Amino acid sequence: MSYLGNISQGIQTTWKGMMLSIQYFFQARKGRKKESVTEDNYFEKANGTFTVQYPHEQIPVPDHGRYQLHNEIDDCIVCDKCAKVCPVDCIDIEPVRSPEVFGQTSDGTPLRIHAAKFDIDMAKCCFCGLCTVVCPTECLTMTKEFDFSTNDILDHNFSFSKMTDQEIAEKKQEFEDYQADKLKAKPELPAIKKESDVMKKPAAKPVFKPRIPKKK
Ligand code: SF4
Ligand code: SF4
Structure with a gap:
C-alpha cells in the first residue's frame, strides 16, 4: 500500500472506531434504565457497554436462578x-425427637x-439445587x-434453628424421660436360659422298640 493509502486507511479505521464509541456512549445512557431479564429481547436491549451503579442499581436476576439458600424453619420437618x-455435605442438622406431634407445617404435615x-x-455450597x-x-x-460477601468466611455458615440452648436441653430431656417410661412399662420377658444349662441337658436317646412276633 502507498504512503497516502496508509494515511487514508488510518483515518477510516479511526473514524469507524470513534463512531462505535459514540454509539456505545448513547447506548450507555439508555442502559441506565432498569430492564428485566425476563423480557424476550433483554439481551438485545442490553447491547453495548454500560455500567450498572451497583449496589444502587441492580440487574434483575432470573426467577429460577440459584443463589442463597433459605430454610423456612417453621415448615421444616427435619x-x-x-x-x-447434598454432594458437598454443607448442611448440618441436629434433630431432637419429640414424644408426640407438637405442631404442623403450613401444608399440614405433622x-x-x-x-x-x-x-x-454457603461457602461450601456448589448451588446444585x-x-x-x-x-x-x-x-x-x-x-x-446473590450478594452475601463477607470479610470472614465463617460468616457464610447460615443458621436457621430458632431454638435456644435451654429449649434444646429441655426437649432432649423430655424425650429421654419418655423412652425411660416406655421401657418401664414393657412387660418383663422370661429369663433366657444360660448356654451352659442348655449344654447340661442330655440329648434324648432314640427309643429302640423290639419287634414282637404276632401270636398264631
Ligand atoms: S430437613 Fe427435610 S423438610 Fe427440612 S429442609 Fe431438609 S428436606 Fe426440607
Ligand atoms: S444447593 Fe447443592 S451443594 Fe448447596 S446445599 Fe443444596 S445440595 Fe448442597
Whole structure:
C-alpha cells in the first residue's frame, strides 16, 4: 500500500472506531434504565457497554436462578433428606425427637422432630439445587440474594434453628424421660436360659422298640 493509502486507511479505521464509541456512549445512557431479564429481547436491549451503579442499581436476576439458600424453619420437618442428598455435605442438622406431634407445617404435615441445629455453609455450597428438589415440604428454597460477601468466611455458615440452648436441653430431656417410661412399662420377658444349662441337658436317646412276633 502507498504512503497516502496508509494515511487514508488510518483515518477510516479511526473514524469507524470513534463512531462505535459514540454509539456505545448513547447506548450507555439508555442502559441506565432498569430492564428485566425476563423480557424476550433483554439481551438485545442490553447491547453495548454500560455500567450498572451497583449496589444502587441492580440487574434483575432470573426467577429460577440459584443463589442463597433459605430454610423456612417453621415448615421444616427435619427429615434430613436435604443433608443426605447434598454432594458437598454443607448442611448440618441436629434433630431432637419429640414424644408426640407438637405442631404442623403450613401444608399440614405433622411436626415430630425439633431442629436443634440447621446450618448451611454457603461457602461450601456448589448451588446444585438438589436439596430444594428433595425437600418434601418445599421449605428449602434458593432466593434471589446473590450478594452475601463477607470479610470472614465463617460468616457464610447460615443458621436457621430458632431454638435456644435451654429449649434444646429441655426437649432432649423430655424425650429421654419418655423412652425411660416406655421401657418401664414393657412387660418383663422370661429369663433366657444360660448356654451352659442348655449344654447340661442330655440329648434324648432314640427309643429302640423290639419287634414282637404276632401270636398264631
Ligand atoms: S444447593 Fe447443592 S451443594 Fe448447596 S446445599 Fe443444596 S445440595 Fe448442597
Ligand atoms: S428436606 Fe426440607 S423438610 Fe427435610 S430437613 Fe431438609 S429442609 Fe427440612
